Amino acid sequence: MLDKLTTELRNPRTMNLDEMSTLDILRTMNQEDESVLEAIDKQLSNIEKAVQFVIESFNNNGRLIYIGAGTSGRLGILDAxxxxxxxxxxxxxxxxxxxxxxxxxxxxxxxxxxxxxxGENDLKRIQLTDKDTVIGIAASGRTPYVIGALKYANSIQAKTVSISCNHNAEMSKYGDLAIELETGPEVLTGSTRLKAGTSQKIVLNMISTASMVGIGKVYQNFMVDLKPTNEKLEERSKRNIMEVTGVDYETANRYFEKSKQQVKVAIVMILLDCSYDEAVRKLESSKGFVRDAIAK
Structure with missing residues (x-):
């Protein structure tokens, strides 16, 4: 069946890949990557629906579970x-x-x-529930491990999404929603870590980022729930506080500490001139959305 998949076909533009100069190889790869954004653009409405599934899961104390094999599985882990x-x-x-x-x-x-x-057993191991959303990822769209996982997720009524890089992929039959990213034959025949992998990574980034915006993890275009686990992230946290509130560095640093290093709490404390406890209450009543917290 592999010879029926566009991800496995030879690319007519790169039949002489081994004879190309390094610059020509790079130029061709860059040109081929233009098809990635076109493929994603055609699937935006389905990607939007996937985001809605994930937001619903999060709002019900459910989880987002990526599952895949090889490159696809690694991309899911990276995003997670x-x-x-x-x-x-x-x-x-x-x-x-x-x-x-x-x-x-x-x-x-x-x-x-x-x-x-x-695939089924791995989902059982993490005690999958009907509150969760499972996103199966496979460039070919035929990987048994992923199909087994999607079948099991369906059986317990979890939301399911399949992401593949072939039209009418076998895997698409087993998702509540199918995202098919047709990026075409690879520069290096069958090497789906290239265009297919790039398209998958972009879509996973889109799903997770838009979902986090949808549950109040972002204010304006700032990360306001980031964990300051190193010096760089501590400084980013303070800069975000400065940008949003207009205070100087010293003030941002002081409120960063007063808020127990919680950026969104610091922002609410400054903008509403309130205590830590009041800022926390405001955010709890607004379900974590800074914009709603400061409007009340």
Whole structure:
């Protein structure tokens, strides 16, 4: 069946890839990547629906679970782990699962992606519920591990989304929603870590970022729930406070400490000239949205 997938076809523009100059290879790869944004643009309405699924899960104390094999699985893990420092989420809230487990992050685990039962078992292991949203990722759209996971998620009525890079992908049958990113044949035949992987990463970034905006993790275009786990993030937190409120660095630093290093709390304290406890109450009553908290 692989010869039927566009992600496995030869790219007519790169038949002589091994004879190209380095600059020509790079120029061709850059030109080919233009198809990525076109493919995503065609799927924006479906991506919007996926975001709505995720926001609904978050609002019901559910989780976002990415699941995939190989490059696709690694991309899900990458997006998941970055949500913690960026949006201050609990590591359980957004998770990435990969066929073969943690070992497969670094090296291929033979046969793991071909095991549909393994996909089901991995979701059972994290105690998937009907409040969760599962996003299955596979460039080919036919990976048994991911299909097995989606089938199980459907059986317990969790929301399901499939992300593939082929039209009418087998996997699309098993998602409440199917996002098909048709990026075409790769520069290097079958190497879906290229255009297919790029399109998947962009879409995962879109889903997680828009979902976090939708639950109050962003004010204006600032991260206001970031975790200041290092010096860079501490300084970014203070700059965000300065930009939003117009105070100087010393004032931002003082409120950063008074707010127990919680950026959104510091912002509300400054803008409403209120105590820490009152700012926390305002944010709780506005479900974490700074804009609503300062309007009350």
């Amino acid at each position: 782990v970055e949500c913690v420092p960026t949006f201050g989420t609990d590591p359980e809230m957004v998770q990435g699962l990969i066929a073969g487990g943690n070992q497969a992050i670094y090296e291929a685990v033979e046969g793991a992606e071909d095991d549909a039962e393994l």
